[in-house]
Amino acid sequence: MRKQACAVLFALLSFAPAFSAGPLPSVVLNADQIGPRAPIEELTGRNIARDYARAWQALEQALEQDREEPLEGNIVGFANDSFARRIAEQRKSGLHVRIVDHGHKLVAGFYAPNGDAMQLHDSAQLEIQTFDGSKMIQQETIPAHYLVLMTPAADRWVVRLLEEVPGTSAEGQ
Amino acid sequence: MMQNPSQRIVIPSDPACRKQFPLPWVGSEGSGVRRRTTVATIILCTVMMAAISAGAQQLRVPASAIAGAGFAITTFGSGNGTFYLLGPAGAVKKKIQLGSEVQVDESQARSAGRYTAIVCGDSCSSMNFFVSAAAPAKLSFIVHPSRVPVGKADAISAVAFAFDKYRNLVLTPITVDFRVTLKDAPEVARSEETKDGIAWMRLASTKRGGLADVVASLGSNSDKRIVQQVPSDACNLRIHATRKVDKIEVETDPVKDCSGNAVPDGTIVSFTEMDEDGKSTVDAPLKRGIAKVTMPIRGAGTVSVASGVAIGNEIRIGGGS
Numbered sequence A: 001m002r003k004q005a006c007a008v009l010f011a012l013l014s015f016a017p018a019f020s021a022g023p024l025p026s027v028v029l030n031a032d033q034i035g036p037r038a039p040i041e042e043l044t045g046r047n048i049a050r051d052y053a054r055a056w057q058a059l060e061q062a063l064e065q066d067r068e069e070p071l072e073g074n075i076v077g078f079a080n081d082s083f084a085r086r087i088a089e090q091r092k093s094g095l096h097v098r099i100v101d102h103g104h105k106l107v108a109g110f111y112a113p114n115g116d117a118m119q120l121h122d123s124a125q126l127e128i129q130t131f132d133g134s135k136m137i138q139q140e141t142i143p144a145h146y147l148v149l150m151t152p153a154a155d156r157w158v159v160r161l162l163e164e165v166p167g168t169s170a171e172g173q
Numbered sequence B: 001m002m003q004n005p006s007q008r009i010v011i012p013s014d015p016a017c018r019k020q021f022p023l024p025w026v027g028s029e030g031s032g033v034r035r036r037t038t039v040a041t042i043i044l045c046t047v048m049m050a051a052i053s054a055g056a057q058q059l060r061v062p063a064s065a066i067a068g069a070g071f072a073i074t075t076f077g078s079g080n081g082t083f084y085l086l087g088p089a090g091a092v093k094k095k096i097q098l099g100s101e102v103q104v105d106e107s108q109a110r111s112a113g114r115y116t117a118i119v120c121g122d123s124c125s126s127m128n129f130f131v132s133a134a135a136p137a138k139l140s141f142i143v144h145p146s147r148v149p150v151g152k153a154d155a156i157s158a159v160a161f162a163f164d165k166y167r168n169l170v171l172t173p174i175t176v177d178f179r180v181t182l183k184d185a186p187e188v189a190r191s192e193e194t195k196d197g198i199a200w201m202r203l204a205s206t207k208r209g210g211l212a213d214v215v216a217s218l219g220s221n222s223d224k225r226i227v228q229q230v231p232s233d234a235c236n237l238r239i240h241a242t243r244k245v246d247k248i249e250v251e252t253d254p255v256k257d258c259s260g261n262a263v264p265d266g267t268i269v270s271f272t273e274m275d276e277d278g279k280s281t282v283d284a285p286l287k288r289g290i291a292k293v294t295m296p297i298r299g300a301g302t303v304s305v306a307s308g309v310a311i312g313n314e315i316r317i318g319g320g321s
Helices: A042-065 A077-093 B015-020 B032-054
Strands: A007-010 A027-030 A095-111 A118-132 A135-152 A157-165 B071-075 B080-087 B090-097 B101-104 B113-120 B124-132 B136-144 B147-149 B156-164 B175-182 B185-193 B198-203 B210-218 B221-230 B239-244 B247-252 B268-275 B278-285 B292-296 B301-307 B310-317
Touching: A027 A042, A042 A077, A042 A095, A042 A118, A042 A135, A042 A157, A077 A095, A077 A157, A077 B080, A077 B090, A095 B080, A118 B080, A118 B113, A135 B113, A135 B124, A157 B113, B071 B080, B090 B101, B136 B210, B136 B221, B156 B175, B156 B210, B156 B221, B175 B198, B185 B198, B239 B301, B239 B310, B247 B268, B247 B301, B268 B292, B278 B292
Parallel strands: A027 A095, B147 B221
Antiparallel strands: A007 A027, A095 A118, A118 A135, A135 A157, B071 B101, B080 B090, B080 B113, B113 B124, B136 B156, B156 B198, B175 B185, B175 B210, B210 B221, B239 B247, B247 B292, B268 B278, B268 B301, B301 B310
């Protein structure tokens, strides 16, 4: 019997892309509640988890190095515009942010009938360090919650919207 | 478990204090050692908070804020300091006088999400707060497919994303009105409430071919997509034939789908003839709704017709002489 939902544990700790600074963060995807298109194909589930991990790795690199380039091809559209603006202003102000990523729990919610958009809720545990130059001015470890919209591109799923919301939606699911 | 009022411990409001001393803050049922540790912690924190109130800076952020609306952040203390505001789409740094109010311009808080305000004097303190989307103002609308056969159930899907004017997804439920209109056909309308910024619907294509307008509306804002409803496969395919010595001319009746829509010209119709020489097949495109071929025939035979998955009638041809 084919399982109605797909739960994928994706933790690529060893074969990160050559350009990356570190391992991919761990992403666990739960697609038990996905709809209206359901169930999610196993390969799609694996790709979503992998590509979301890549997007976060890219974002973390971009925020730490104050470079927009890592975002390209991973985070697109409105989300790319927003983060690019943030990075440009960080660079202008001499700020950078280091994120120690302790992992993401993704819950897939909406999957468009024709399969061209997926909305997910992410509950992440992040350690955030903010630097002005080399001086650390703030450090905190927070549970962060994101509303995510991903769409398929030529060879991967890309993050089109990544909006942090007060912690509610993915908890307990 | 009942708590002894004499042992009730006030939870410090200063998160730095809680972070620095991550010990149980309410511990009436703990051991004596734990109570002593907790009491020691209170004293330390009280001293620390007193120090903060005496000289170190603090800040007060808005409990809630709306994208694109300016707000003020209050700082405490005295002397020179630096103010930082990090948001989803911005990073601000400016020199301030501690104890003053920092005005955050509407242009610096247009993105929904978490903002972190940091104030540094001799030491730094920070607070987080959330900015939520403004009123819904724009729709992003996806309709699939762009061409669809008539009379097919759940053939068209429409998904609408509700954004505010700063392109933040609006998470509060709002009603999106969908309308499907086709010339000379009754309008189909449906309203759906967004969930986490998304409303969607699926509907059947109509029985008539033509261009259908699919419109999603959010207040006065609407977005339109066009879906071409094309005739479906041929239905009730029929042929007639005329023998001319060693040839037959075979012609279809006007080819229509099951809803009576003319199947488009160019659609291939296959004619198959079997006679004493065996079987031969000729493909012909529809022209002005009709396909016709001329095929050689020897003796008696049969001719049948098909188009796509539709099979038409078979006719028998006499031997002739």
